[in-house]
Amino acid sequence: MRLTVTILVILMMSLNIFAADEATISHYQVDVAKSSVNWKGTRVGGEHVGMINLKSAKLIYTGDVLSAGNFVIDMTSLKNTDIEKIEERSKLEKHLKSEDFFKTEEFPESSFEFTNVKDMGNGQYAITGQMTIKKSKNQETFMIKVNLKDDELVAVSDLKVDRTKYGIMYKANKSDEDEWFFTKWFKGGQDKLIDNTIEIRLNIFATKQYPEE
Numbered sequence: 001m002r003l004t005v006t007i008l009v010i011l012m013m014s015l016n017i018f019a020a021d022e023a024t025i026s027h028y029q030v031d032v033a034k035s036s037v038n039w040k041g042t043r044v045g046g047e048h049v050g051m052i053n054l055k056s057a058k059l060i061y062t063g064d065v066l067s068a069g070n071f072v073i074d075m076t077s078l079k080n081t082d083i084e085k086i087e088e089r090s091k092l093e094k095h096l097k098s099e100d101f102f103k104t105e106e107f108p109e110s111s112f113e114f115t116n117v118k119d120m121g122n123g124q125y126a127i128t129g130q131m132t133i134k135k136s137k138n139q140e141t142f143m144i145k146v147n148l149k150d151d152e153l154v155a156v157s158d159l160k161v162d163r164t165k166y167g168i169m170y171k172a173n174k175s176d177e178d179e180w181f182f183t184k185w186f187k188g189g190q191d192k193l194i195d196n197t198i199e200i201r202l203n204i205f206a207t208k209q210y211p212e213e
Contacts, residue, residue, distance in 0.1 A: 018122035028206035030057035100170040133166035151208035
């Protein structure tokens, strides 16, 4: 009899533990309309900046710590915001969507899937994950700052992506990475005008999701 009672107690405790663990997992759905993705590309003598839309995204918390997440970006929404003349702006956007760059007709989405999250304290996290652009997949790591209050989440992240790792070689600079960009340009000739690094800023707004009753 005592053995039976003991087993029942252990089973009940285990169920309570599992229930508690499940209750600590919180899903935050990103508001893609309110959130933004800004990009910057540098060339000799200047730069271009623009925006691109998130298609979907979510962040997952275990307890009060960020533990997982993913982003999907709509590459067909890529826009330039610094060129005033419509014709010139459209020309650049069309070029960025072409085979020379992102080939958006064939690859309409890019994505990032978290594989590891390190809590750095004070709402800052080091995120490592798999970035997919076109048909290439690479590991990337970046910092993200999260402000979590009640059911609302706001996050900001700045990251740099080497486009050549994803097969985007148009006027890429292949000199030693440690050299200053303009030094590499003068060595490589005027046909290498565009820096390999794309700078990206994520501004994320998300709301906690509750299971439907």
